[in-house]
Amino acid sequence: MKITFLGTGTSQGVPVIACICEVCRSTDKRDNRLRTSILIETEDKTIVVDSGPDFRYQLLREKVNDLDAVLFTHEHKDHIAGLDDIRPFNYLLHKVIDVYATERVQTALKREFYYIFAEKKYHGLPQINLHTVENGKEFKIGVNTITPIEVMHHLLPITGYRIGDFTYITDAKTISEDSFNLIKGTKILVINALQNESHISHFTLNEAIAFAQKVGAEMTYLTHISHNLGLHNSVEEKLPANIRLAFDGLKLNVY
Ligand SMILES: [Zn+2]
Numbered sequence: 001m002k003i004t005f006l007g008t009g010t011s012q013g014v015p016v017i018a019c020i021c022e023v024c025r026s027t028d029k030r031d032n033r034l035r036t037s038i039l040i041e042t043e044d045k046t047i048v049v050d051s052g053p054d055f056r057y058q059l060l061r062e063k064v065n066d067l068d069a070v071l072f073t074h075e076h077k078d079h080i081a082g083l084d085d086i087r088p089f090n091y092l093l094h095k096v097i098d099v100y101a102t103e104r105v106q107t108a109l110k111r112e113f114y115y116i117f118a119e120k121k122y123h124g125l126p127q128i129n130l131h132t133v134e135n136g137k138e139f140k141i142g143v144n145t146i147t148p149i150e151v152m153h154h155l156l157p158i159t160g161y162r163i164g165d166f167t168y169i170t171d172a173k174t175i176s177e178d179s180f181n182l183i184k185g186t187k188i189l190v191i192n193a194l195q196n197e198s199h200i201s202h203f204t205l206n207e208a209i210a211f212a213q214k215v216g217a218e219m220t221y222l223t224h225i226s227h228n229l230g231l232h233n234s235v236e237e238k239l240p241a242n243i244r245l246a247f248d249g250l251k252l253n254v255y
């Protein structure tokens with residue numbers, strides 16, 4: 001299974017428009033972060049987790065020529081805004097894209113993308129099949145077994161996903177023991193780390209490190225990063241060897 005980080009930035013991305021901080025002015029490419037999303041290529045399926053505002057550019061950059069499914073974590077705009085750009089797969093590959101989301105996220109998709117679900121459909125609409133995910137209830141995409149894992153984004157439940165020994169969680173602030181038990185034993189963990197200062201709905205760097213150490217994965221990669229976290233290079237120097245900052249375009253092989 002191959003993982004590609006399509007984006008690793010928080011909702012505004014990095015650089016932030018009009019910001020002149022050292023991170024936003026950095027010439028290190030790893031300090032340029034599009035909105036958070038990953039691509040998962042398994043032996044039989046191509047899956048993305050979230051389709052944010054940068055989705056089109058991310059798929060072009062990584063030359064993604066196929067897509068089977070989109071897994072949504074939650075309905076915030078930085079995670080769903082790019083859904084229309086699945087249309088080339090509808091047109092060119094004649095595929096209807098399978099979309100996996102909780103009931104609540106489906107309600108939001110029906111509100112934000114009302115035209116996809118309209119009774120009278122006009123030509124050229126995105127074509128999707130909705131599938132309902134529930135916390136802890138495994139489902140299959142092709143040969144792949146996927147476990148949805150609920151974590152809390154302040155008061156909003158978010159869905160993380162585990163496939164085999166790989167677990168991907170973004171936008172978490174608190175994680176219950178029940179959810180921890182679903183994550184336990186994972187070898188590669190992706191978890192969000194926004195900044196150093198406390199935040200109501202996101203893990204800080206220290207909170208993410210503490211959670212990573214509790215899970216004890218072989219490798220942990222941090223994502224959904226704000227310009228406030230600091231320069232990629234200087235932040236990473238201070239991290240334990242098995243906890244790294246993800247960056248856009250980073251690829252992992254997971255077995
Ligand atoms: Zn987010």
Ligand SMILES: [Zn+2]
Nearest residue numbers: 019021024227
């Ligand atoms: Zn900045």
Ligand SMILES: [Zn+2]
Nearest residue numbers: 074076153171
């Ligand atoms: Zn969010």
